[in-house]
Amino acid sequence: MKLSEMQTAPSPTVTKRRKSKKKWLIPALALVLAAVLLLMPKDGPRGAGKGMESQYIYGKAERRDIVCALTDSGTLEPADSYTVISLVSGEILSAAFETGDVVSEDDVLYRIDSSDTDNSIERSENALSQRQRSYNKLLDSREDLIVTTPIGGTVSGFTAKVGNTVNTGMVAAEIEDTSALLLTEYYSDEYAGQIYEGMAATVSITDQMMTLSGRVAEVSSLKRVSPTGVSCFAVTVQVENPGSLTVGTTATCWLNGGIYPTISDEDGLEARSRTTVHYDISGTVDKVHVRNGEIVTAGATLVELTSDTLDDNIQDAADALRDAQLALDSQYDILDNYTIEAPISGTIVDKYYKQGENAETGRTLCTIFDLSSLTMTLNIDELDIKSVAVGQTAQITADAVPGQTYEGTITEVGINGTTSGGVTTYPVKVAINETDGLLPGMNVDVSIVTSQEHNVLTVPADAVQTGGRVLVKTADGTTGEGAPQGYAFVRVETGASDEDHVQILSGLNEGDEIAYPMTTSFSIFDMMQMGPGAMGQMGPGHMGGGMRGGN
Numbered sequence: 001m002k003l004s005e006m007q008t009a010p011s012p013t014v015t016k017r018r019k020s021k022k023k024w025l026i027p028a029l030a031l032v033l034a035a036v037l038l039l040m041p042k043d044g045p046r047g048a049g050k051g052m053e054s055q056y057i058y059g060k061a062e063r064r065d066i067v068c069a070l071t072d073s074g075t076l077e078p079a080d081s082y083t084v085i086s087l088v089s090g091e092i093l094s095a096a097f098e099t100g101d102v103v104s105e106d107d108v109l110y111r112i113d114s115s116d117t118d119n120s121i122e123r124s125e126n127a128l129s130q131r132q133r134s135y136n137k138l139l140d141s142r143e144d145l146i147v148t149t150p151i152g153g154t155v156s157g158f159t160a161k162v163g164n165t166v167n168t169g170m171v172a173a174e175i176e177d178t179s180a181l182l183l184t185e186y187y188s189d190e191y192a193g194q195i196y197e198g199m200a201a202t203v204s205i206t207d208q209m210m211t212l213s214g215r216v217a218e219v220s221s222l223k224r225v226s227p228t229g230v231s232c233f234a235v236t237v238q239v240e241n242p243g244s245l246t247v248g249t250t251a252t253c254w255l256n257g258g259i260y261p262t263i264s265d266e267d268g269l270e271a272r273s274r275t276t277v278h279y280d281i282s283g284t285v286d287k288v289h290v291r292n293g294e295i296v297t298a299g300a301t302l303v304e305l306t307s308d309t310l311d312d313n314i315q316d317a318a319d320a321l322r323d324a325q326l327a328l329d330s331q332y333d334i335l336d337n338y339t340i341e342a343p344i345s346g347t348i349v350d351k352y353y354k355q356g357e358n359a360e361t362g363r364t365l366c367t368i369f370d371l372s373s374l375t376m377t378l379n380i381d382e383l384d385i386k387s388v389a390v391g392q393t394a395q396i397t398a399d400a401v402p403g404q405t406y407e408g409t410i411t412e413v414g415i416n417g418t419t420s421g422g423v424t425t426y427p428v429k430v431a432i433n434e435t436d437g438l439l440p441g442m443n444v445d446v447s448i449v450t451s452q453e454h455n456v457l458t459v460p461a462d463a464v465q466t467g468g469r470v471l472v473k474t475a476d477g478t479t480g481e482g483a484p485q486g487y488a489f490v491r492v493e494t495g496a497s498d499e500d501h502v503q504i505l506s507g508l509n510e511g512d513e514i515a516y517p518m519t520t521s522f523s524i525f526d527m528m529q530m531g532p533g534a535m536g537q538m539g540p541g542h543m544g545g546g547m548r549g550g551n
Contacts, residue, residue, distance in 0.1 A: 056471075056484050059460060061512040066453040066496045066503050070387070072378045073445045076438060079431070080370035082344050086359040087337040088112060095355045097366075099348050107342045109366065112359055114338035117331060124328040131324040135317040142314065144281040145305040151273055152297040153177035155290050160303045164285040172277040173290070173302055176247065180240050181269040182217065183251050185262040186224065186232040195219055195255060201237040203253045205245065214239035214253065226263045238272065247271050283307035346370035369440060374432045375411075378446060379418070379425035387450040388413055394430050398444040401437040408432040408446070451496065457508065458501040463516040468492055470504075473513035487515050 090112040097109060149155075158173040160166065183203060187195060199216040217238040226232050237253050248268040254260075283305030290302050350367040353359055376396075380388055394408040414427035430446060432438065463470050469489040474480075480488030492507030508514075 055518045056515045057518050058513065058515050061457055061459050061504060061508045061510055061514060063455050063510055064458050064501060066456055066458060066498050066501060067449060068451040068496055068498055070380065070384055070448040070450060071446065073443060074376040074378055076374045076376050076440050076442045076444060078369040078371055078440045079373040079375055080344050082368045084109065084340060084365045086361060086363050086365050088334065089361050090359060092353055092355050092357050092359055095353065097348055099351045101348045103342045103345065103348060105342055105345045108339060109342055110340040112338045114335055117335050117338065121331045121335060124331045128324040128328050131321040135321045138314045138317050141281055141310055145283055145307060146301055147172050147277065147279060147303045148299055148301050149175050149277055149296055150298060151175055151177050151275055153295065155294050155296055156292055158290060158292050160285050160288055162285050162288060166279045166285065166305065167282045168279060170279045172279055175275050175277060176271040177273040178241055178247060178271045180238050180272040181245055182236050182238055182272055183253055183269055184234055184236045184267060185253055186226065186234055187260055188263060189231045189233060191260050192233060195235055195260060199255055201253050201255050203237060203239045203251050205249060205251050207250060208244065212239045230263055232263050245269060277302060281307065340365065342368060344368055344370050374435045374438055374440065376430050376444065378428045378430060380428050382417065382424040385426045388428055388448065392448060394446050394448045396432060396444050396446050398438060398442050400442050404437060406432050406434060406438065453496045453503055457504045457510055459504055459514055460516065461497060461500055461502050463514050464492065464494060464502050468494065470508065471515040472508065484515055
């Protein structure tokens with residue numbers, strides 16, 4: 001692709017690059033070339049300065065528009081395309097679309113039988129539940145490292161020391177709640193039904209000459225026979241401990257003013273509650289919080305343990321739980337593959353499998369093209385890439401749609417160049433939104449206008465020779481050195497250029513007659529483009545000084 005460069009140096013070099021003509025032109029061009037060769041004189045040039053044997057083309061300095069453009073060709077592609085490939089195998093249960101249908105993103109294309117995966121998911125879910133329970137149980141065991149008392153009371157039997165190893169089931173301590181004390185007395189069955197829970201009672205502490213108020217806490221339904229042979233039942237009375245009473249202190253009581261005589265003698269007071277605290281887990285004593293004889297409240301910490309084994313077990317359980325979750329997630333992901341949705345919105349261009357057939361892993365099921373727009377990629381020369389930018393417009397033509405010009409927009413200018421034969425090119429993407437008549441795969445020509453100069457003085461590009469010189473017809477008919485008769489070299493300042501013409505900034509005036517040698521760059525195509533009078537423009541006296549023939 002060529003950019004017609006802006007000329008600022010006094011000696012520009014302009015290389016013409018023309019698109020290939022259609023093959024049917026070749027025979028006609030060959031006939032024209034043969035005619036030119038037959039018409040050319042075989043003697044030396046006429047009308048040229050002495051010793052001049054080159055052939056010249058004549059013209060004038062004229063005003064025209066200079067359009068600097070990049071031109072290239074390429075192949076159209078859809079804005080996006082997607083090949084839908086099956087990731088699983090199985091019978092296709094549904095495929096409710098056909099080639100040519102327009103689908104939207106996420107529309108269901110295929111449903112494949114997933115019964116085997118459904119069973120695998122159920123097994124994975126069961127495994128995950130089991131791992132979760134095991135993990136939760138171990139976390140609960142961690143709480144057992146903190147040994148607490150369920151009741152308040154006095155600590156006894158506590159032997160733990162920091163660094164000691166304890167095992168599951170060992171006794172940690174005994175706790176007795178003596179904030180209230182109990183006294184059990186026995187009454188004759190004849191009073192059954194008359195004595196009830198909550199009945200007022202009077203407790204006498206003989207040794208301390210103390211009388212306390214209490215209440216019946218329990219009336220037992222169990223029967224016993226007294227030493228004297230009387231059938232009786234037990235009644236338990238609770239009394240608050242003023243602080244001086246201890247377990248075993250002897251006491252007696254009267255119910256309802258003593259109208260219900262007891263059968264037993266004086267009995268000892270008992271603690272309101274007593275519990276034995278056990279270790280629920282094995283470990284090493286890390287901290288001790290109590291001593292024997294100390295009074296603690298319910299929930300108080302007795303000892304703290306550590307267990308490396310438990311920590312390891314918890315970590316192993318956490319890892320196993322994570323593995324089970326990943327296994328289940330993987331099954332869910334596989335299940336998703338049995339319902340195949342459209343990855344993009346577009347048109348179905350190929351459908352390879354239909355309902356009832358068996359899909360195989362890795363096989364293409366269908367192809368989707370997004371035809372909302374078409375794109376193509378140009379390869380821009382490293383010398384021209386600086387003239388291209390995102391947002392520039394491009395003119396597109398296609399041989400398949402004659403007479404129609406489409407407008408495109410540059411959407412991407414790549415910076416990752418490709419070098420071949422010492423030339424580096426960069427990819428430039430062009431998007432075409434109005435695509436009526438165009439299809440993916442068509443070959444198109446693209447022109448990107450990079451700059452324009454309107455109504456400027458120009459000469460043919462070949463007229464500007466080395467050193468920024470142009471052959472101009474002299475007013476007095478004098479001939480310059482190395483010039484054809486009546487012409488002389490004039491130094492000019494050039495500006496913009498396109499494939500055929502160069503802007504003249506100074507040195508020439510509009511209408512000045514110019515000449516330039518017919519070089520190898522002047523081809524049979526130039527003569528075809530110049531029209532029927534081309535032969536007469538090749539020298540004074542029409543064919544005078546024309547292309548030399550040989551014997």
